[in-house]
Amino acid sequence: xxxxxxxxxxxxxxxxxxxxxxxxxxxxxxxxxxxxxxxxxxxxxxxxxxxxxxxxxxxxxxxxxxxxxxxxxxxxxxxxxxxxxxxxxxxxxxxxxxxxxxxxxxxxxxxxxxxxx
Amino acid sequence: xxxxxxxxxxxxxxxxxxxxxxxxxxxxxxxxxxxxxxxxxxxxxxxxxxxxxxxxxxxxxxxxxxxxxxxxxxxxxxxxxxxxxxxxxxxxxxxxxxxxxxxxxxxxxxxxxxxxxxxxxxxxxxxxxxxxxxxxxxxxxxxxxxxxxxxxxx
Numbered sequence: 001x002x003x004x005x006x007x008x009x010x011x012x013x014x015x016x017x018x019x020x021x022x023x024x025x026x027x028x029x030x031x032x033x034x035x036x037x038x039x040x041x042x043x044x045x046x047x048x049x050x051x052x053x054x055x056x057x058x059x060x061x062x063x064x065x066x067x068x069x070x071x072x073x074x075x076x077x078x079x080x081x082x083x084x085x086x087x088x089x090x091x092x093x094x095x096x097x098x099x100x101x102x103x104x105x106x107x108x109x110x111x112x113x114x115x116x117x
Numbered sequence: 118x119x120x121x122x123x124x125x126x127x128x129x130x131x132x133x134x135x136x137x138x139x140x141x142x143x144x145x146x147x148x149x150x151x152x153x154x155x156x157x158x159x160x161x162x163x164x165x166x167x168x169x170x171x172x173x174x175x176x177x178x179x180x181x182x183x184x185x186x187x188x189x190x191x192x193x194x195x196x197x198x199x200x201x202x203x204x205x206x207x208x209x210x211x212x213x214x215x216x217x218x219x220x221x222x223x224x225x226x227x228x229x230x231x232x233x234x235x236x237x238x239x240x241x242x243x244x245x246x247x248x249x250x251x252x253x254x255x256x257x258x259x260x261x262x263x264x265x266x267x268x269x270x271x
Contacts, residue, residue, distance in 0.1 A: 011252045012249040014249070015246065015249045085252075094160070094161070095159065101157075106143055106147070
């Protein structure tokens with residue numbers, strides 16, 4: 001569904017280097033399919049296919065401007081994904097914070113030269 | 118200051134780095150001694166690891182079972198491929214949810230960093246789709262959580 005973030009499809013969408021490059025380009029401002037196709041040396045249908053994947057993932061949106069359909073980043077989708085990733089990172093950090101405590105409680109086998117307790 | 122970094126590399130890798138105040142020998146031990154692993158490799162608050170089998174020898178098995186104490190649980194199985202005390206471990210693992218996920222090959226390095234350790238964990242997934250699925254469900258699994266820096270995108 002366009003405009004709604006689907007994490008599975010969003011991460012799949014990001015797995016492709018061309019689609020990551022398209023997002024990086026759109027981060028600088030909106031662009032038409034023709035403008036996007038040029039630097040990538042790809043056909044417009046090929047770019048349109050990549051854009052469809054990004055739109056389905058909720059990462060890219062389009063607007064109507066006469067006969068043009070310029071694409072832009074879907075800020076809400078990108079922000080939701082970023083938030084998700086921050087949560088993942090926090091969960092992983094929790095493990096390692098616990099590991100810090102475990103390490104602090106471990107008896108060191110021996111004190112090396114020059115080390116202080 | 119954040120001590121943890123997580124990023125994707127190429128199409129199939131995820132790389133995690135973390136610094137520890139303890140020396141490599143201690144961090145290595147905390148990754149291979151079941152009694153120590155059970156104290157920290159737990160994921161979200163409230164989860165425990167009642168079963169921890171970790172036979173840290175080449176070719177031997179790993180089995181971790183987690184539970185939230187409310188009827189939810191899952192487990193991981195794996196095998197060790199290479200161990201170089203106290204600097205490097207290579208193993209493969211898969212989550213059972215309950216169907217096994219594709220294999221994740223993990224190389225964990227413990228490098229001396231001042232008086233402490235720089236740990237670098239490099240995961241290799243079979244393909245980009247598998248990595249995407251791992252990232253999308255990482256929270257639920259609690260362990261293989263990862264972070265992609267959307268550099269320049271936001």
